[in-house]
Amino acid sequence: STGKKERDLPPTEAPSFAFAFDIDGVLLHVSKPIPGATETLRFLQEHNIPFILLTNGGGRHESERVADLSQKLGVPLTTSNFVQSHTPFQELVDDLADKTILVTGADADKCRAIAQAYGFKNVVTPADVMAVEPRVWPFETLMEEHYARTSKSLPSPVYEGPDAVVDTKTLGGKLKIDAMFVFNDPRDWALDIQIMVDLLLSQQGYLGTYSPKNGDLSLPNCGWQGDGQPALYFSNADLFWSTGYHLPRFGQGAFQAAIAGIWRRVTGGHELHRRVFGKPSTETYAFAERVLQRHRHELLKELGARHGPGRLGRVYMVGDNPESDIAGANGYQSEVGTEWASVLVKTGVWTPDRAGGEAVLKGQLKPSVITGDVREGVRWALEREG
Ligand code: G3P
Numbered sequence: 591s592t593g594k595k596e597r598d599l600p601p602t603e604a605p606s607f608a609f610a611f612d613i614d615g616v617l618l619h620v621s622k623p624i625p626g627a628t629e630t631l632r633f634l635q636e637h638n639i640p641f642i643l644l645t646n647g648g649g650r651h652e653s654e655r656v657a658d659l660s661q662k663l664g665v666p667l668t669t670s671n672f673v674q675s676h677t678p679f680q681e682l683v684d685d686l687a688d689k690t691i692l693v694t695g696a697d698a699d700k701c702r703a704i705a706q707a708y709g710f711k712n713v714v715t716p717a718d719v720m721a722v723e724p725r726v727w728p729f730e731t732l733m734e735e736h737y738a739r740t741s742k743s744l745p746s747p748v749y750e751g752p753d754a755v756v757d758t759k760t761l762g763g764k765l766k767i768d769a770m771f772v773f774n775d776p777r778d779w780a781l782d783i784q785i786m787v788d789l790l791l792s793q794q795g796y797l798g799t800y801s802p803k804n805g806d807l808s809l810p811n812c813g814w815q816g817d818g819q820p821a822l823y824f825s826n827a828d829l830f831w832s833t834g835y836h837l838p839r840f841g842q843g844a845f846q847a848a849i850a851g852i853w854r855r856v857t858g859g860h861e862l863h864r865r866v867f868g869k870p871s872t873e874t875y876a877f878a879e880r881v882l883q884r885h886r887h888e889l890l891k892e893l894g895a896r897h898g899p900g901r902l903g904r905v906y907m908v909g910d911n912p913e914s915d916i917a918g919a920n921g922y923q924s925e926v927g928t929e930w931a932s933v934l935v936k937t938g939v940w941t942p943d944r945a946g947g948e949a950v951l952k953g954q955l956k957p958s959v960i961t962g963d964v965r966e967g968v969r970w971a972l973e974r975e976g
């Protein structure tokens with residue numbers, strides 16, 4: 591137990607507060623539960639105190655990841671209280687449903703399956719391009735077998751682009767990519783960055799073409815980067831994340847820094863236009879708040895409540911990464927006036943003797959409280975709520 595007097599809420603009433611838990615570095619180190627995590631989630635479930643899991647992790651469909659988390663943590667979880675890095679991509683499907691997108695991530699073919707489950711119809715991976723044009727990246731021997739096994743045929747030419755001279759003999763036709771999505775941390779940075787930069791430099795997204803204007807945003811029609819609508823989506827910006835190793839490891843933010851650095855060199859100093867989801871982005875916190883509101887309603891309905899749960903006054907965001915969990919919660923202006931408080935635990939990316947210690951916790955990085963672990967963090971919040 592969390593040492594708190596047993597809280598017996600009448601089932602028809604939900605507390606005016608709830609929790610959002612980061613996963614890596616708070617509940618798990620990769621797949622190993624962090625001490626106190628299971629007991630804490632069980633306590634909240636037994637006392638009908640709503641919570642969601644809010645992670646920058648990704649790469650598997652929500653239903654698959656939630657089943658895995660339930661098994662690893664020994665706590666029944668559902669997709670109704672789970673938000674991962676690319677879950678908000680679901681809200682982009684309408685604008686791009688019949689377009690062609692490129693996706694990549696740890697297992698790009700799995701990311702393809704997730705994108706298709708979200709509703710994207712034409713989904714291409716770097717392996718598909720390699721399968722029809724191995725010269726696109728001449729050093730691919732390491733991954734040849736993997737790409738051969740996971741590639742699929744390219745969607746039939748979806749555009750006869752009169753506005754682009756497709757001077758390529760390769761790819762068997764006119765493959766136009768309208769948007770690119772990074773679902774989670776890519777494994778083959780070289781091939782992914784080569785193809786993504788090829789597309790950013792292309793004429794309107796036709797792979798194999800080149801437009802000298804691209805990158806110089808001051809010029810008219812500098813490709814699809816210049817029309818203001820970024821065609822490049824990342825699912826999180828974590829430079830580091832906490833794993834079973836004693837030092838934090840590079841996350842998707844490191845991949846972003848790599849491709850942005852190459853883009854700056856290739857274009858003579860231009861910033862890479864992109865849209866980044868995940869914590870600390872406002873999109874993701876707003877999306878997570880909507881999920882939490884819905885979940886809180888469902889929880890109360892299951893308890894047989896005759897009326898709604900009342901206003902959600904406060905959410906305690908419990909995280910290990912000041913840049914994503916703490917800054918995101920501190921900076922988020924709720925759509926419905928809910929206060930987001932931030933709890934920093936010492937079991938992940940940040941610890942008092944590492945990552946700059948307490949000296950870096952200034953401004954938006956300053957948490958409402960620092961606790962040893964998730965159990966202490968929840969205890970602190972419950973005492974605060976009285
Ligand atoms: O790839 C996972 C990493 O970026 C951090 O995940 O759960 O700490 O937000 P999480």
Ligand code: MG
Binds near residue numbers: 614616910
């Ligand atoms: Mg974390």
